[in-house]
Amino acid sequence: MGHSESSSGAAVWAILRKECRSEWRTRYGLNAALLFAVTSLAGVSFAVGPLGDRTDILSAMLWVVLLFAALSSLSHAFVREIEGHTLTLLRLVASPTAIALGKLLFNLIFLAVIEAVTVPLFLLLMGGPPPGWSRFLAMLSLGSLALAAACTLVSAIIAQTRGRGALFAGASLPLLLPVLAAAVKGTRAQWQGGAVGAEASILLAYAAAVFGVSLLLYDHLWED
Amino acid sequence: MSAALASPASAPLALEAEGLAHRYGRRRGLDPLSFRLAAPGVVSVTGPNGSGKSTLLRILAGLLRPTSGSARLVLGGETVSPAALRLRVGFASPELSFYDELSAEENLTFAAEARGLRDADAVVGSALERVGLAARARDLVPELSSGMKQRLRLAFALLGGPALLLLDEPGSHLDDEGRSTVARLVDEQGKAGLVILATNDEREMRLGAQRIELRRRGLGDPA
Numbered sequence: 001m002g003h004s005e006s007s008s009g010a011a012v013w014a015i016l017r018k019e020c021r022s023e024w025r026t027r028y029g030l031n032a033a034l035l036f037a038v039t040s041l042a043g044v045s046f047a048v049g050p051l052g053d054r055t056d057i058l059s060a061m062l063w064v065v066l067l068f069a070a071l072s073s074l075s076h077a078f079v080r081e082i083e084g085h086t087l088t089l090l091r092l093v094a095s096p097t098a099i100a101l102g103k104l105l106f107n108l109i110f111l112a113v114i115e116a117v118t119v120p121l122f123l124l125l126m127g128g129p130p131p132g133w134s135r136f137l138a139m140l141s142l143g144s145l146a147l148a149a150a151c152t153l154v155s156a157i158i159a160q161t162r163g164r165g166a167l168f169a170g171a172s173l174p175l176l177l178p179v180l181a182a183a184v185k186g187t188r189a190q191w192q193g194g195a196v197g198a199e200a201s202i203l204l205a206y207a208a209a210v211f212g213v214s215l216l217l218y219d220h221l222w223e224d
Numbered sequence: 225m226s227a228a229l230a231s232p233a234s235a236p237l238a239l240e241a242e243g244l245a246h247r248y249g250r251r252r253g254l255d256p257l258s259f260r261l262a263a264p265g266v267v268s269v270t271g272p273n274g275s276g277k278s279t280l281l282r283i284l285a286g287l288l289r290p291t292s293g294s295a296r297l298v299l300g301g302e303t304v305s306p307a308a309l310r311l312r313v314g315f316a317s318p319e320l321s322f323y324d325e326l327s328a329e330e331n332l333t334f335a336a337e338a339r340g341l342r343d344a345d346a347v348v349g350s351a352l353e354r355v356g357l358a359a360r361a362r363d364l365v366p367e368l369s370s371g372m373k374q375r376l377r378l379a380f381a382l383l384g385g386p387a388l389l390l391l392d393e394p395g396s397h398l399d400d401e402g403r404s405t406v407a408r409l410v411d412e413q414g415k416a417g418l419v420i421l422a423t424n425d426e427r428e429m430r431l432g433a434q435r436i437e438l439r440r441r442g443l444g445d446p447a
Contacts, residue, residue, distance in 0.1 A: 014338035018323070025325040085321035089331075089380070091287060092315055093338040095307055 011094035015102025019077075020109065028080065029073030029110065037069040037118040041125055050127025058128045059187035063143065063180055065122065069114050074151035075168040077103045078159035087159075096218035100152065104211065107148040115140060128191065135190035142203035143183035149210040150175050156214070156221050178206060236300055237263035237387050237418055239284070243293030246279050253279040256293060259436060263387065266414035268432030269422045275438035277422035278317060281390045284420065285315040297388060311339055314386030316377040317422075318396055322365045328352065328376050329361040332383060341384045351379040356405055370397040378409065387417040394421060395428050407431055 023030060044061065051058050081087040090099060119140065123131075151172060158167040186199030239261045246253040254276030261267055269277050282288040284295055286309045297304040297312060304312055322331040329348060336344035352358045355375040360368060368376065374397040381389060391410070395403045410431045413419045421428055429435065 010340040011338040014334055017337075018326070018334045021330070022323060022325050084324060085319070086323055088287060088317075088320055089322060089335065092285065092310060092320075093335045095310070098338070 008095060008098050011098035012101045012105065015090075015094060015099060016105050016109075019102065019106035022080075023106075023110070029076045030113065033069040033073040033110075033114050034117055036072050037065055037114060038121065040065055040068070041118070041121055045125035050125075052127055053129055055128065055188050055191035058126055059184045059191065061126065062119070062122055062187060063183050065118060066111075066115065066143075067147065067176065067180060069118065070111060070147050070151055071169055071172060073110065073114075074107050074148065075155045075158070075164070077107055077152055078155045079164055079168075082159045082164075096221075097215055100156070100211075100214050100218050103156075104148055104152045104214075107152050108144060111144040111148055115144065132190045132193070135196045136187065138200055139183060139186040139190060139196055139203075142200050142207070143179060143186075146179040146183075146203045146207040146210070147176065149207045149214070150179065153210055153214045153217070156218060160221075179203065182206070238298040239295070239388060239418060239420075240298060241284075241293065241295040244280070244283060244290050244295050245292045246276070246283060246288065247291045252276075254283070254290075255438070257436070257438070258293075261418060261420075261434070263418040264415050265434060266410055266419040266421065266432045267434045267436060268429045269420060269436045269438065270424060270429055271438030272424075277438060278319075278392050280436075280438075281315070281317065281392050281420065281422050284388070285313055285390050286310070287315075299387060311384065312387045314381035314383065314389045315392075316381035316390070316394060317392035318377075319392075320377050320380065322373070322376060322380075324365050327362045327364050328357060328368065328372075328379075331365065331376070332379060335380055336383050339384060347383055348379075351382045354382060354405075354409060355379045356401075371399060371402055374398055375402060375405070378406065382409065382413075385416075386413075389413045389417065389419045390422075391419065392422045393425070393428075394423070395425055403427065 022028070051061075078087075081090055094102070122128075154168060154172045154175060158164045158171060161167055182199045182202040186196040186203070189196050189199065239259075241257055241259050243256045243258055244254065245256040257280065269280060271277055279288065283290050286306055297309060299312065322328075323334075326334065329352065332348040332351060333344050336347050341347050349358070352361050355378045357372060357375045357379060360372055365373065365376070374394075378391075378394060381391065389410075391406075394406045394410070398406065406428070410419050410421065421432055423429055
């Protein structure tokens, strides 16, 4: 029986498609994340109204909403495999690296979907000044990449523990503080017309470092 | 324990274990075991509950790292790498679960595509046909009975025609017709490659021309 030339690429692609199909059919994380993002934005909007040129508060609020929407759902990447007892199947068909990449890509797509709904709603409800789109999108992309990389790793680590829900938030928050700080600072800077190069570099380096650590750890995480 | 099973050294496919052992913390999972098996053939692994049958198969499938010793699959004189092991080894055990939100066919297609098998649809169709599950291919996993899920596990293990087939209690949940299917599949695979069956069922034990007997008392003997 023949095998394709790039079985790792095939495995990543198969895992990504499987994740998307599973999420689409179950709405396991999407509904929870969107519900959190929309209700928290609506609640803040009703309470304080448009924030206008308060770009410091705007940028902090945007990332707090995105962070907690992500925390409410990104842990599912591996928890779902443990709770469904499907990790053995996954390990039999794909390498740890392919699994890590497939899950990371899915989490990135998941965040992009959340942001596609949340960010326009945020700009509309909070009445912020028009963003500098290229820098704003760069911060959003790199912040999401760092967020997804860290959440995917923590999800893999805590998946086989008891009390994994509480552990995920507890373990993720300290790890995500540098992401939050750099993303908030960069987002505020773009609204104020400043440069975002330093923050972009921090987020990119952070994502690369976390993903590198992930590749080293994944092989050992799921053994009995 | 050492089970020395003679086999020709020049065989194209061989499975070798040297002092293979595993501990789950303080508890013994598998006592030291050495063997050399060559294809074609069918080997039954027997022993009481807790003697390490499933542990042995999990190690051979690459799911569990042995505490000591080593095992290697040799194909054409070269050791198969851990990455290639996924393409050469078929594994089915009661612990193997599938995605509830996918159908039987979708689960197998995912597995075939993730392994990089060419023409995944044909491979999956053939595997489902061989285990008698083609008519229920589009049913979601929760809609399948226990016996059908067991057939799905067997179909998963057969994907891509593995050189080494590891079956842990392959007849569990199966009716007489299902057990006959297992016997036929084991016979077919055993003629082309190597099949290792972990079982305590007398009928399944008889499928193996050779036997590895794990004699330890079992049931969580701590020392």
